[in-house]
Amino acid sequence: MTTVTSNSINKEQLNFSISRYSLLNNxxxxxxxxxxxxxxxxxxxxxxxxxxxxxxxDKKAIALQRTGKLGTYPSILGQEAISTAIGVALDEKDIFAxxxxxxxxxxxxxxxxxxxxxxxxxxxxxxxxQNCKKDFPVCIPIATQLxxxxxxxxxLKVQGIHQAALVTCGDGATSKxxxxxxxxxxxxxxxxxxxxxNNNQWAISTPRSVQCAAQTIAQKAIGAGIxxxxxxxxxxxxxxxxxxxxxxxxxxxxxATLIEAVTYRLGDHTTADDADRxxxxxxxxxxxxxxxxxxxxxxxxxxxxWNEDKERKLIELVASExxxxxxxxxxxxxxxxxxxxxFLYESIPENLYxxxxxxxxxxxxxxIDKM
Amino acid sequence: MSESHVKTLELTLIESINLALNxxxxxxxxxxxxxxxxxxxxGVFRATEGLRDKFGLKRxxxxxxxxxxxxxxxxxxxxxxxxxxxxxxxxxxxxxxxEQLATHAARLRNRTRGRLSCPMVIRAPYGGGIHAPExxxxxxxxxFAHIPGLRVVIPSSPVRAYGLLLSAIExxxxxxxxxxxxxxxxxxxxxxxxxxxxxxDSCFILREGKDMTLVSWGAMITETMQAAKILASKDIDxxxxxxxxxxxxDRETIVHSVKKTGRCCIIHEASRNCGVGAEIxxxxxxxxxxxxxxxxxxxxxxxxxxxxxxxxxxxxPSVEKIVDTVVAxxxxxxxxxxxxx
Numbered sequence: 001m002t003t004v005t006s007n008s009i010n011k012e013q014l015n016f017s018i019s020r021y022s023l024l025n026n027x028x029x030x031x032x033x034x035x036x037x038x039x040x041x042x043x044x045x046x047x048x049x050x051x052x053x054x055x056x057x058d059k060k061a062i063a064l065q066r067t068g069k070l071g072t073y074p075s076i077l078g079q080e081a082i083s084t085a086i087g088v089a090l091d092e093k094d095i096f097a098x099x100x101x102x103x104x105x106x107x108x109x110x111x112x113x114x115x116x117x118x119x120x121x122x123x124x125x126x127x128x129x130q131n132c133k134k135d136f137p138v139c140i141p142i143a144t145q146l147x148x149x150x151x152x153x154x155x156l157k158v159q160g161i162h163q164a165a166l167v168t169c170g171d172g173a174t175s176k177x178x179x180x181x182x183x184x185x186x187x188x189x190x191x192x193x194x195x196x197x198n199n200n201q202w203a204i205s206t207p208r209s210v211q212c213a214a215q216t217i218a219q220k221a222i223g224a225g226i227x228x229x230x231x232x233x234x235x236x237x238x239x240x241x242x243x244x245x246x247x248x249x250x251x252x253x254x255x256a257t258l259i260e261a262v263t264y265r266l267g268d269h270t271t272a273d274d275a276d277r278x279x280x281x282x283x284x285x286x287x288x289x290x291x292x293x294x295x296x297x298x299x300x301x302x303x304x305x306w307n308e309d310k311e312r313k314l315i316e317l318v319a320s321e322x323x324x325x326x327x328x329x330x331x332x333x334x335x336x337x338x339x340x341x342x343f344l345y346e347s348i349p350e351n352l353y354x355x356x357x358x359x360x361x362x363x364x365x366x367x368i369d370k371m
Numbered sequence: 372m373s374e375s376h377v378k379t380l381e382l383t384l385i386e387s388i389n390l391a392l393n394x395x396x397x398x399x400x401x402x403x404x405x406x407x408x409x410x411x412x413x414g415v416f417r418a419t420e421g422l423r424d425k426f427g428l429k430r431x432x433x434x435x436x437x438x439x440x441x442x443x444x445x446x447x448x449x450x451x452x453x454x455x456x457x458x459x460x461x462x463x464x465x466x467x468x469x470e471q472l473a474t475h476a477a478r479l480r481n482r483t484r485g486r487l488s489c490p491m492v493i494r495a496p497y498g499g500g501i502h503a504p505e506x507x508x509x510x511x512x513x514x515f516a517h518i519p520g521l522r523v524v525i526p527s528s529p530v531r532a533y534g535l536l537l538s539a540i541e542x543x544x545x546x547x548x549x550x551x552x553x554x555x556x557x558x559x560x561x562x563x564x565x566x567x568x569x570x571x572d573s574c575f576i577l578r579e580g581k582d583m584t585l586v587s588w589g590a591m592i593t594e595t596m597q598a599a600k601i602l603a604s605k606d607i608d609x610x611x612x613x614x615x616x617x618x619x620x621d622r623e624t625i626v627h628s629v630k631k632t633g634r635c636c637i638i639h640e641a642s643r644n645c646g647v648g649a650e651i652x653x654x655x656x657x658x659x660x661x662x663x664x665x666x667x668x669x670x671x672x673x674x675x676x677x678x679x680x681x682x683x684x685x686x687x688p689s690v691e692k693i694v695d696t697v698v699a700x701x702x703x704x705x706x707x708x709x710x711x712x
Binding site: 095097124125127128129133134136137141144146147148149150151152153154155156157158159165177178181182184185188339343344345346349350351352 | 487
């Protein structure tokens with residue numbers, strides 16, 4: 001065995017960086033020509049419209065929560081590019097396992113705004129997606145969705161289906177065993193899996209610096225024997241390119257990728273949080289300069305693909321789609337108490353019959369009272 | 372399956388589990404087996420022996436040593452078209468998997484209103500009595516029984532292990548299948564490999580009797596049956612019920628039996644406090660109270676930490692303890708009856 005000086009080795013190991021991939025600056029200028037796989041401008045316009053819709057929906061959802069018409073809601077403000085790029089990149093037959101800031105990806109997958117409102121409005125019906133029936137529901141327990149996506153990737157592999165599973169999580173999730181265990185398995189079993197970390201710098205009040213001493217989150221991939229990529233999460237094109245590349249790799253059986261998309265949480269953690277308690281206002285002001293929607297808009301304006309008139313029409317359309325969805329959500333009747341029993345097992349076990357009858361009676365009584 | 376292919380084999384409980392896994396792999400092409408050391412090694416107790424050679428790497432997977440991951444990928448696979456049967460090597464190591472089992476496996480059907488479900492089985496050897504190291508001997512079935520959405524099943528004989536494991540695999544609900552390792556190789560009996568499952572919503576009456584209902588499950592069925600035999604020689608005729616499905620359990624059969632015998636005693640290896648016996652006793656009290664001739668009693672492991680193996684026999688309820696408790700309960704009842712004259 002060779003004796004080594006641990007100090008020199010350690011320094012060498014720690015001092016490396018994964019460069020952050022970006023294409024689009026804040027002014028909407030490209031650093032290089034768009035790669036062919038993402039150069040479809042119709043798609044870019046669709047993505048822009050989705051991001052605008054996402055932000056408007058977000059604002060509406062917060063307003064509904066403040067007026068008691070929605071439960072606790074986690075804002076996606078500032079993180080629209082990542083989620084939208086995921087929704088654009090994924091194939092219909094891929095399997096998506098979202099975390100709770102994936103509004104626009106889910107919207108593009110076919111989850112309706114009404115379904116999202118039902119979910120955050122306290123009804124299980126919100127996860128009974130009428131489209132994208134195989135996608136996982138929003139996952140609240142941090143990082144637990146990662147192994148579900150790995151399981152989905154195994155299922156694809158066992159069945160010989162050349163598709164991929166894509167899973168998202170926040171930077172806080174990367175501290176959990178589930179994240180590291182999944183990363184490890186993704187490498188060991190060469191899974192058709194794409195793991196996207198939405199690094200928005202905050203896990204409620206805990207900043208990224210407290211979460212982990214590694215220079216990047218992406219480098220955790222190295223320890224698992226898979227590729228780790230860092231992208232500018234506010235750069236729609238860069239995120240889209242990274243995800244598309246990772247998906248192509250997964251489809252062709254070449255294994256998993258960890259993508260760290262660096263962004264900033266411009267809102268509170270949820271409507272139950274007040275970020276002013278722990279976040280430096282100067283940092284927030286700075287972060288607004290890098291926000292993703294304005295950046296993509298600048299690009300589209302520069303290339304005469306967008307104008308003020310179109311923007312005005314889009315805002316009107318978005319508002320009416322949101323308002324219709326809100327109305328449909330508010331009009332949706334509450335599920336009866338018996339629904340608690342109806343999806344617990346494939347069929348209702350006999351020893352729950354008395355409780356089930358009680359719940360049905362409860363509904364009956366409520367209806368009588370209303371008469 | 373044509374009758375000519377049906378074999379009858381004399382098997383131990385662990386061998387019948389292996390047989391059921393084999394049969395289920397043939398019957399269900401979407402079934403996969405996964406866990407630590409389940410492949411080449413055939414499982415530390417040999418439950419999965421031979422499966423990898425027969426069904427290949429794609430269907431029999433050796434996982435990394437990570438229980439939370441095993442449970443998580445099992446949920447993911449089950450939700451996406453496979454029928455996974457995962458092994459947790461010992462029940463004492465299942466706690467890392469608990470989050471996935473409680474927050475996802477049990478809830479996925481409910482939270483998606485039936486859109487996704489988890490047709491999965493988690494198998495784990497459980498219970499004491501084999502001189503194993505620390506953390507290898509606990510019986511914590513009550514923790515799982517308390518989680519709505521899970522099914523908890525414990526076989527007590529080779530025949531029931533075969534039939535119940537098949538039904539656990541065929542169930543579209545997540546099943547925690549706990550294997551009493553103390554009786555893995557205790558006795559052999561004839562198992563017919565006919566692919567027939569046993570119901571998950573029924574108890575099994577192992578012995579009919581008129582004086583006292585004894586409810587037990589898993590390895591304790593052995594001591595309970597021995598006690599029933601001794602009690603018969605003392606003119607106390609016991610009905611023995613193997614609970615088998617711990618949750619959701621077959622209340623009706625137990626209540627019906629107690630209405631007949633007027634007395635109930637529950638025997639389990641797990642600690643008494645908040646154990647499954649408490650739930651059964653409460654049901655007996657709620658639904659058979661007018662028929663009761665004596666208070667319902669529980670014979671359980673102590674409310675202590677499972678001792679290391681030097682003391683494990685002191686912890687486990689013995690045949691004598693069952694006999695003594697039943698005799699005392701039976702006597703107190705006679706006295707009570709006379710006192711009312």
